Amino acid sequence: MNFRERWRVAGVIAQEIRFNGYLDANPSNLSRIKEKPERIISQIKRGSAFNSILTGFIVLMIGIFMVAFLFILSSAGNEGLQFAVSISIFLGISFALILFMNLMSTTGFFSSGAMILPSTLPFNKSDLEGLMLLAFARIFIAPIVLIVVIYPAMIAALFGLLTGIFLLAALATTSILALGALIRVSGWFYSKSQSGNESKLSIIIRIGAGLGMMIGIFISYGVMGFIPAIVDFITTLSTIVGSGITIILALIFPFSFGFVAAIITYGPVFPLPTVIASTLASIVYIYLGFRSYITSGRTLRSLAMGGISVSSDFSISPIDLNISSKLRAMIRKDIRVATRSLGSIMLLVLPFILVFAILPSLSLGYSTAIRSWSVLLVVGYITIFGGAAMVGLLGLDTQGASIYEGLPLRTMTVLNGKIVISAVSYSFSTLVVFVFLLLGNLISPYLLFIPLFQIPCAYSVGAAVGGTIYKVRGGGRVTAVNLVGDQLMSLLALVVSGIVGLLPLSGYGVTLLITGDHLLSVLVQLSISLGEAILLRITLPHILKD
Amino acid sequence: MNPIEVRELVKTFGHVKAVNNLTFDVYEGEVYGLLGPNGAGKTTTLKVLMGLLDPDSGTATVFGIDSTSDPIEVKKRVGYVPEEQLLYNSLTSREILEFVASVRGLDYYRTKNRVEEMARALDFANHYDKPVITLSQGNKQKAMLLIAMLHAPDLLILDEPFSGLDVRTTRIMKDVIQIHTERGGSVLFSTHIMEMAEGLCDRVGIIDDGVLVAEGTLDELRTQSQSEGATLESVFLRLTGEEDEVRKGVDALKGALDK
Ligand SMILES: Nc1ncnc2c1ncn2[C@@H]1O[C@H](COP(=O)(O)OP(=O)(O)O)[C@@H](O)[C@H]1O
Numbered sequence: 001m002n003f004r005e006r007w008r009v010a011g012v013i014a015q016e017i018r019f020n021g022y023l024d025a026n027p028s029n030l031s032r033i034k035e036k037p038e039r040i041i042s043q044i045k046r047g048s049a050f051n052s053i054l055t056g057f058i059v060l061m062i063g064i065f066m067v068a069f070l071f072i073l074s075s076a077g078n079e080g081l082q083f084a085v086s087i088s089i090f091l092g093i094s095f096a097l098i099l100f101m102n103l104m105s106t107t108g109f110f111s112s113g114a115m116i117l118p119s120t121l122p123f124n125k126s127d128l129e130g131l132m133l134l135a136f137a138r139i140f141i142a143p144i145v146l147i148v149v150i151y152p153a154m155i156a157a158l159f160g161l162l163t164g165i166f167l168l169a170a171l172a173t174t175s176i177l178a179l180g181a182l183i184r185v186s187g188w189f190y191s192k193s194q195s196g197n198e199s200k201l202s203i204i205i206r207i208g209a210g211l212g213m214m215i216g217i218f219i220s221y222g223v224m225g226f227i228p229a230i231v232d233f234i235t236t237l238s239t240i241v242g243s244g245i246t247i248i249l250a251l252i253f254p255f256s257f258g259f260v261a262a263i264i265t266y267g268p269v270f271p272l273p274t275v276i277a278s279t280l281a282s283i284v285y286i287y288l289g290f291r292s293y294i295t296s297g298r299t300l301r302s303l304a305m306g307g308i309s310v311s312s313d314f315s316i317s318p319i320d321l322n323i324s325s326k327l328r329a330m331i332r333k334d335i336r337v338a339t340r341s342l343g344s345i346m347l348l349v350l351p352f353i354l355v356f357a358i359l360p361s362l363s364l365g366y367s368t369a370i371r372s373w374s375v376l377l378v379v380g381y382i383t384i385f386g387g388a389a390m391v392g393l394l395g396l397d398t399q400g401a402s403i404y405e406g407l408p409l410r411t412m413t414v415l416n417g418k419i420v421i422s423a424v425s426y427s428f429s430t431l432v433v434f435v436f437l438l439l440g441n442l443i444s445p446y447l448l449f450i451p452l453f454q455i456p457c458a459y460s461v462g463a464a465v466g467g468t469i470y471k472v473r474g475g476g477r478v479t480a481v482n483l484v485g486d487q488l489m490s491l492l493a494l495v496v497s498g499i500v501g502l503l504p505l506s507g508y509g510v511t512l513l514i515t516g517d518h519l520l521s522v523l524v525q526l527s528i529s530l531g532e533a534i535l536l537r538i539t540l541p542h543i544l545k546d
Numbered sequence: 547m548n549p550i551e552v553r554e555l556v557k558t559f560g561h562v563k564a565v566n567n568l569t570f571d572v573y574e575g576e577v578y579g580l581l582g583p584n585g586a587g588k589t590t591t592l593k594v595l596m597g598l599l600d601p602d603s604g605t606a607t608v609f610g611i612d613s614t615s616d617p618i619e620v621k622k623r624v625g626y627v628p629e630e631q632l633l634y635n636s637l638t639s640r641e642i643l644e645f646v647a648s649v650r651g652l653d654y655y656r657t658k659n660r661v662e663e664m665a666r667a668l669d670f671a672n673h674y675d676k677p678v679i680t681l682s683q684g685n686k687q688k689a690m691l692l693i694a695m696l697h698a699p700d701l702l703i704l705d706e707p708f709s710g711l712d713v714r715t716t717r718i719m720k721d722v723i724q725i726h727t728e729r730g731g732s733v734l735f736s737t738h739i740m741e742m743a744e745g746l747c748d749r750v751g752i753i754d755d756g757v758l759v760a761e762g763t764l765d766e767l768r769t770q771s772q773s774e775g776a777t778l779e780s781v782f783l784r785l786t787g788e789e790d791e792v793r794k795g796v797d798a799l800k801g802a803l804d805k
């Protein structure tokens with residue numbers, strides 16, 4: 001088979017994998033797909049394009065930011081080291097982004113058995129491995145191409161062709177290593193999350209995986225604001241500890257690449273041992289990338305064909321069960337389900353991630369006092385994404401439809417369970433902002449109350465989003481939607497949470513513009529957010545249906 | 547007042563009349579089989595009974611409770627096994643039963659005993675702590691049954707309870723249904739596999755294109771279709787007017803395979 005044919009076949013397989021991932025995420029589509037297959041298929045295409053565009057966009061933004069930063073710092077001293085660190089961080093971010101952004105869609109790869117069909121056709125083993133890797137790459141191709149092509153091109157234009165070419169190689173290696181890690185981590189997570197014996201270890205592993213992902217994403221998004229500080233830190237460290245620190249750094253991925261890039265651009269700005277160390281390490285990493293390319297195909301085949309063997313050492317314990325109150329049981333169930341799927345963990349921790357990602361922007365003008373508008377912006381952001389987290393929570397029930405159908409549960413009770421979880425997560429986010437403001441230098445002390453007085457929205461946003469989706473999609477009954485699959489509902493959720501969440505903040509803003517009085521403004525904000533919560537509390541039962 | 551009373555039920559989806567003026571009762575202590583080909587309207591009927599779908603017109607009541615206006619009360623009285631088995635894949639049966647028992651507000655000791663006994667009877671104890679995704683079709687169906695019967699309901703509503711089951715699990719399923727009615731409970735189940743109904747149902751209703759084409763005991767149906775000693779399958783084909791079609795199809799198939 002020539003490459004064009006392989007590419008085409010891989011495309012078919014990739015499509016099948018996306019399809020299965022989509023069904024995996026929302027099994028109720030199984031029945032819908034029989035009715036309107038074209039619509040679902042186009043929805044899947046749009047959904048995965050959306051994902052790719054998002055990843056690509058974020059990488060691009062970070063890339064532009066980095067380049068701008070590199071440009072600014074070129075006047076300061078010690079630019080070699082700063083250049084090296086910036087490039088290294090960008091490589092690290094690319095690695096983390098490819099790994100973490102795609103973790104959720106890859107578990108579908110292993111449960112789907114999409115490779116079973118091609119394996120019945122007359123391909124030999126190495127053809128099959130190549131196909132598999134190609135299919136895998138095709139799923140993630142768009143952001144990777146963006147990363148691997150655009151950034152080196154920008155660098156080449158600004159810092160010379162040679163640096164650009166080297167970065168191309170470095171980024172290609174990084175992408176391959178990230179894909180290799182992605183394959184292994186998602187395979188591992190899949191087997192761990194499905195082996196449900198509730199031993200302490202598996203809980204720790206699950207939470208650890210979730211945390212690791214959260215921290216990874218947090219670093220990916222949030223690091224932009226911290227780059228100057230990191231460069232400063234390393235510069236200071238190397239002047240205190242001595243150049244030994246740079247040798248050690250030069251050996252570590254992705255810093256080796258960064259150092260070599262700096263050497264290519266600025267000449268030998270480091271001591272000779274550092275130059276040698278980074279060059280050798282870079283060669284080793286490129287070789288490892290090459291090896292990873294080869295072994296990944298094999299790993300992928302064994303994972304995708306046999307499915308993953310889910311651990312089977314279930315201890316037979318006495319039959320027992322733990323009965324609690326309705327609300328507690330629902331919350332416990334939601335949390336259990338959520339912590340066993342990467343996609344759901346993502347949505348639950350999204351608000352936290354965003355807080356940390358956005359906080360640095362508050363501190364950008366840290367020398368001057370923090371102004372109302374920055375606070376409004378940050379709280380507004382969190383509120384809107386609180387709505388997205390709610391959609392994620394509603395999505396959890398797609399798997400359990402058969403259980404719900406027979407249970408005497410009021411729609412209101414189901415919704416309340418979700419609201420509690422989303423409200424806790426939302427309140428926590430606003431409290432983080434509160435603490436941050438407490439430490440900061442505010443233009444008026446009343447700014448402290450903005451995040452606090454927004455807390456009634458923890459209820460309102462969840463209630464409004466949940467109520468709207470139940471009404472529109474389920475005719476007032478419990479229904480489950482998928483954030484990626486059902487974009488109309490996701491958009492609606494964003495609009496609704498935007499309106500509900502931003503109304504109190506606009507109340508603040510408008511009052512401040514008219515009167516210039518901070519106290520009056522926060523009071524207006526509080527009354528609007530309380531009013532909304534009460535209004536929703538009263539109307540919600542009338543919208544829903546059992 | 548019968549456990550189930552369906553009166554002149556109509557339900558349409560767009561242009562499709564899924565259920566068309568359906569009327570039938572399920573009596574106390576009987577097994578009633580709702581038979582019909584795929585797409586006949588069986589699932590739609592059962593979903594209306596469970597209050598999961600609103601009918602266009604007509605009524606469905608369970609123990610005198612209207613399914614549309616008070617689905618919560620209906621669900622308290624019924625054990626329901628739906629057609630699709632959408633269980634939380636990543637949860638274990640224990641975790642799901644904990645959820646169900648808590649939502650239904652069941653008593654701890656009685657529930658524990660019930661689960662213990664049923665799990666032993668269904669040969670399910672070994673699978674109690676396994677995540678649902680690792681279960682076979684038959685074991686999933688057992689889990690569904692455990693969930694549906696956890697609160698010791700008087701009425702079971704089972705949608706295609708035999709599909710995808712092996713011989714042994716089918717046997718267990720039939721035993722469960724029989725024992726349930728021996729103790730005074732009632733069962734309504736749907737199936738498109740005619741043999742399942744033979745020897746199990748006290749009465750059957752045959753539904754085709756949303757219309758009830760025949761109802762009664764197996765003997766009554768044989769008389770009705772003038773085919774003494776016939777299997778339910780041939781009675782069914784005759785009543786739904788598909789006998790000729792099937793014969794033509796078989797002839798065509800023979801022709802095709804001969805070449
Ligand atoms: N949600 C739905 N939307 C549109 N049509 C439906 C829906 N559910 C069922 N139908 C249609 O109603 C008819 C009866 O379906 P169903 O009750 O599932 O049949 P059965 O269970 O007997 O196989 C079929 O033609 C089916 O396509």
Ligand SMILES: [Mg+2]
Nearest residue numbers: 588589590629
């Ligand atoms: Mg059906």
